[in-house]
Amino acid sequence: MKKDVQVTVVGKLFKPNPGKVLALNKTLEEYFKLVKWYLDFNSKSKKFLHANGYEKAKRLFNLNTALIQTARDKAVEVLKSFDKCKNEDSNLKLKKISIRFDNRCYNFSKTANVLTPYWLTLSLNKGKRISLPIIFGERQKQRIEEAFKGEWKFATVEMVKHNEEWYAYFVLTKTVELQDEHETIIAIDRGEHNLAVAVAISKNNPEKPMKGKFWRGEEIKRTRGLYGHIRRKLQEKKLLKKVKELRGKEKRKINQQLHIIANQIIVYAKQFLKPIIVMENLNGIRRNFKKAKKLNNRFHSLPFRKLQTIIEYKANLEGIEVKYLTKKETKNTSKTCHRCGHVAQVKGREFRCPRCGLIYNRDLNACVNIAHALMRGMGWRSREPREPADGEIGVKPTLNAGSSLLQ
Numbered sequence: 001m002k003k004d005v006q007v008t009v010v011g012k013l014f015k016p017n018p019g020k021v022l023a024l025n026k027t028l029e030e031y032f033k034l035v036k037w038y039l040d041f042n043s044k045s046k047k048f049l050h051a052n053g054y055e056k057a058k059r060l061f062n063l064n065t066a067l068i069q070t071a072r073d074k075a076v077e078v079l080k081s082f083d084k085c086k087n088e089d090s091n092l093k094l095k096k097i098s099i100r101f102d103n104r105c106y107n108f109s110k111t112a113n114v115l116t117p118y119w120l121t122l123s124l125n126k127g128k129r130i131s132l133p134i135i136f137g138e139r140q141k142q143r144i145e146e147a148f149k150g151e152w153k154f155a156t157v158e159m160v161k162h163n164e165e166w167y168a169y170f171v172l173t174k175t176v177e178l179q180d181e182h183e184t185i186i187a188i189d190r191g192e193h194n195l196a197v198a199v200a201i202s203k204n205n206p207e208k209p210m211k212g213k214f215w216r217g218e219e220i221k222r223t224r225g226l227y228g229h230i231r232r233k234l235q236e237k238k239l240l241k242k243v244k245e246l247r248g249k250e251k252r253k254i255n256q257q258l259h260i261i262a263n264q265i266i267v268y269a270k271q272f273l274k275p276i277i278v279m280e281n282l283n284g285i286r287r288n289f290k291k292a293k294k295l296n297n298r299f300h301s302l303p304f305r306k307l308q309t310i311i312e313y314k315a316n317l318e319g320i321e322v323k324y325l326t327k328k329e330t331k332n333t334s335k336t337c338h339r340c341g342h343v344a345q346v347k348g349r350e351f352r353c354p355r356c357g358l359i360y361n362r363d364l365n366a367c368v369n370i371a372h373a374l375m376r377g378m379g380w381r382s383r384e385p386r387e388p389a390d391g392e393i394g395v396k397p398t399l400n401a402g403s404s405l406l407q
Contacts (some may be wrong), residue, residue, distance in 0.1 A: 001150070005175075005176050005313055006058045006172060006173045006174075007152075007168045007171075008170065009143045009144055010136075010168070011120075011135060011168045012136075012165065012166075012168075013133065013165070013167070014135040014152045015132065016166065020130040024124070024130065027124045028097075028101060028141075030063055031097065031099045032094075035074050035078070035094065037072075038071060041075075042079070044080055045076075049072045049075070056177060062125050064126060066101070067100075070100040074139050080092065084283065097358060098169070099161060100157075100160070101156060103322065104125065106157050109121075119134065120138070120168055142174065144398050147170075147234045152173065158171070176317060179320065182276040183202065183272075184203065185278055185317050185375060186200050186269045186273045187277075188279045188370075193363065194214050194217070195220065195261065196265060196307065197366075197367050198367065199367040200275070200322050201368070203358065207372070209364070210272075214363070219257050226377070231243055231246055233321055235365050236269055254303060258357055266311070267314055277315050278323045278371060279370075280325055280333075281368060282305050282308060290385050292396075323374060325370060329377075330369075333370055334363075334366040336352075337351070337353035337362070338372060339358045340355050342354070385400065
């Protein structure tokens with residue numbers, strides 16, 4: 001099975017000409033007005049917006065036709081995203097936007113210039129083109145070089161203005177071949193206590209989970225706590241510019257840790273025969289999570305969805321398919337005994353089944369239930385969990401899944 005995978009590589013404009021920066025700033029203002037203009041149609045149909053707004057937009061806005069079309073697409077994406085997460089009293093207020101350039105209105109090349117070998121040429125409006133030097137970090141440069149060798153295709157470029165500086169977000173794509181046959185399910189769950197938990201279940205022995213593993217995400221929690229404390233102190237002193245600078249540093253540190261954890265999860269998955277990864281679809285999880293304020297803040301500080309995105313694209317690059325289960329399919333996974341199917345209240349870090357006597361780590365138990373949900377969908381486990389034998393009532397079996405802690 002083939003699938004298109006995309007990654008984003010970020011570069012920074014290096015000492016750009018002030019006149020070119022001014023032209024880019026003016027284009028951003030015009031583009032922002034155009035996206036807001038499209039939003040006033042209150043339509044998520046690109047076809048409708050093109051039929052009713054395209055010709056008028058060409059007359060009203062000083063942008064080339066390709067940017068007019070990407071602004072339309074941006075408006076549709078903004079509206080769809082807003083509809084997914086809005087509350088009853090929410091109003092859409094667009095505060096900032098990035099400029100999207102597709103292959104029709106940009107060119108990226110590598111020159112013999114030692115100091116600034118990478119140059120990005122942008123078409124802004126009728127007859128207006130600017131060329132800008134771009135610099136990359138070492139890891140980002142490696143991906144760009146792979147693209148120049150043909151391993152990736154250049155798709156779009158998002159020009160982002162942050163703290164009066166400009167960045168180029170290159171979207172690269174490639175087609176990968178995913179395994180069609182699977183022998184092992186790798187279920188990954190997350191919660192307030194563990195950032196990620198994984199367990200493997202073989203098609204040949206679905207009743208016996210294998211090699212459970214935990215990722216606590218302690219470094220991420222410490223980073224969030226430290227930067228949160230510093231941020232509060234800066235806010236008390238009204239040093240808002242410093243607060244903005246701090247967010248960038250925090251984000252980079254968190255992303256680095258997420259990539260490390262995702263890499264370790266992929267290594268874990270690859271040790272098994274023909275793996276497939278399954279996770280819960282987390283759309284709306286933050287909106288639906290209602291707990292005590294302190295716990296809620298701790299929960300929101302863990303970047304669950306971001307980790308999933310990184311796991312998915314890294315897995316796909318290794319030929320591993322990733323599936324997502326709906327909220328309905330994963331209902332009560334932490335409260336359901338994976339052995340007998342009984343639903344019970346969970347207290348503390350252990351799941352204790354009053355029906356069959358199973359004692360299990362609550363996060364591992366949820367992981368196994370997520371795997372079982374996918375197994376039933378794949379026909380590996382067509383029946384419900386088995387009924388416990390009389391002799392099993394009250395028995396405290398040993399954990400089937402071993403566990404190791406990775407900080």
